[in-house]
Amino acid sequence: MAKVVVTLKDLENGNIDTYEEDYKYDEEGCEFMWSEGNFACDCNRHAFMYGNEEEYPCNVGANRFVVLEVLYDGKKLEGHYNNG
Numbered sequence: 001m002a003k004v005v006v007t008l009k010d011l012e013n014g015n016i017d018t019y020e021e022d023y024k025y026d027e028e029g030c031e032f033m034w035s036e037g038n039f040a041c042d043c044n045r046h047a048f049m050y051g052n053e054e055e056y057p058c059n060v061g062a063n064r065f066v067v068l069e070v071l072y073d074g075k076k077l078e079g080h081y082n083n084g
Helices: 027-035 042-049
Strands: 002-012 016-023 065-072
Touching: 002 027, 002 042, 016 042, 027 065, 042 065
Parallel strands: none
Antiparallel strands: 002 016, 002 065
């Protein structure tokens, strides 16, 4: 397993936080999840930053939360993780 650390920013309020997990897939799979997969949408990024304390509607896009950095076992991945 790889240690993945993702730094996220909430553009609505400027909050910056990190999300960490032990990731069982390779670098390519990690890049896909954060750029095009489930972790690319705002509803999941909201949960990573704030937990499930408040509901965040799904299917509203991927514009509120941006990825500042993805580290895969300490290596910075250079994927395209944000819309725009």
